[in-house]
Amino acid sequence: MSLENLLWYPLEDLPFLVIAIAIAFTVHEFAHAYSAYKFGDRTAYDLGRVTLNPRSHVDVLGTILILIAGFGWAKPVPVNIGRFKRPRLMGIIVSAVGPLANLVVGVFAIVLIHLLSQTGLLYAGSEGVYKALIHLCYYLFSINLMLFVFNLIPIPPLDGYRIVADLLPLKWRYKLEQNIQWGIILFLLMVFIPQLRAVTIEPILSLSVDIMSGVWTLCEAVFSKPMDWDRFVIDFLA
Template identity: 65%
Template sequence: MSNFLWYPIEDLPFIFIVIMIAFTVHEFAHAYSAYKFGDRTAYDAGRVTLNPRVHIDIFGMILLLIAGFGWARPVPVNRGKFKYPRLMGIVVSAVGPLSNLLIAGIGILALYVMNQTGLMDVGSIGVHRAIIHFLYYLITINLMLFIFNLIPVPPLDGYRIIQDLVPLKVRFKMDQNVHWGMFLFLLIIFIPQLRAVTITPLFSLSGDIIGGFQSFYELFFHPVSWQSFILDFLGYSRS
């Protein structure tokens, strides 16, 4: 970490690319699923696209680089257009974080293939370093966004999922007090002591998620010596 950035300044090109991929796919997943369920709000706003320009929030991206968290432009969703508003609302909210989980899984699979086939040792040092750094951030940032967005605090996706799960009376009270939830969210983000006992422990789940992907891939491939490779590479412990 540099003096003013969350990430090493020399890795910014990789991080910019990963953030654009992560945010774009996340918001596209929200917009596309809402459109398929009958809500044209995001479609009419031009959000059903993989063009990063319509999804990226410059301030949210800068904050991610500086503070380690950030956001994209939220996708407008009108749940009243859904045939089953609560069920489809849960799906629309969940597909965003799940898309980040999928991207991380693809990155882990790429590392597995490279390690098993010997591609980890092929090519020049510069090319090798670039690929490794890109995959490292592709996995870690997308896992962070997956976990972070499922926290049940507004304005995150986890809060919207809870809203659609609870009884309508509870949801009404949640809507009345959403500003307090936003206040709590800002306190957690900007006060290091609160982050240390809330968000930081959640991010430690990344190691377990990576281990789960490993076990899943081993259903289709012969077990090899890569079992601890990815966790060690990303700095996690299986203890």
């Protein structure tokens, strides 16, 4: 079996994909670590996680899996909410800033495409540079937007679960924590069993695509210059 048959993505896109994954995972985990540190928890700081160095955040196995299975993970940031002045409120914020950081990077990538188009630089360079920019920005855009949506699912170990847990009354939260292992098992089944993935993960990915298209349309309105979303995707696939 060839390497290309093992990969979830085209082999020629591997450099752009690896860069996009490294950036997406790094900003996500850095946002968790930095916000926890600013709220008074030094756990991640003492472990060297308050940094934008990808080596501190990227998990090798998680990255390999996203390349061959379409799903992976970074090194989770340890957070001790007991060190926060307002544990539940600050815990929600720390959980939420990771996905929000991905949203910011995803929007930045598509704004960059629009800015380059506005100035004519997107199409002024060589064909190779043009395609490289298209591929890098597409993966930065798509992966970060998918991480934003995906991490808000209220199933452990995702950030959405932590947000919901901190919103619940304490007695409900304790009951939830007692059964957290079942949530993790359910999550893994959703990811790796094709039939379950089709009715759970795939609709979420479709929602991510809809959000991408909406952000694209919003950028068109802001920059007052229409760009063809279909052309962008076609150029990416070319």
